[in-house]
Amino acid sequence: MELPICDVCLKSGMLCQGCENKLKSGEISQLDLDIAKILYRVGDGKIGFKRTVEIGNVLIIITQKDQVGKLIGKGGKIVREISKTAEKKVRVVGENSDLKAVATDILAPARISGINIVYGTDGEEKYKIRVRGDDARRLPAKLDLLNSIIQELTGEKTLVVIDRNK
DSSP states (O other): OOOSSOHHHHHHSSOOHHHHHHHHHTSSOHHHHHHHHHHHHHHTTOOOOSEEEEETTEEEEEEOGGGHHHHHOGGGHHHHHHHHHHTSEEEEEETTOOHHHHHHHHHTTSOEEEEEEEEOTTSOEEEEEEEOGGGGGGOSSOHHHHHHHHHHHHOSOEEEEEOOOO
């Protein structure tokens, strides 16, 4: 699995010319470097990711779909380490995932009761993501922040709401 910077830079702690240029050009961020160092240390160089996105107090790590579990770690050990170091809540999402998969990953441990397409009076299409009412307290952040994260990652217009208990 690949990391945004090379193994030589991770081992030495100094950036080579190529990785330095990536950082200067904005191809990678300082946050990407920090996360890469943590993953290299705890994963023995076997865990990687594509990029990170920071929205509010939530850090989203985007990796290959089949690497999500490995990056989270046994019992969430790796994510806890990253969260403690970055002092942010951490979410791991598979690259090129569909709306349902992204919403499930971002809203966890709260459960989704459904996703509907809602048409506005102007013909605008939105996806309404319903969270179970009894899981409202389990949401990792405020609804508007979670909604903006899902929109950023999927490119879809969404609305996250809490279902009323019946």
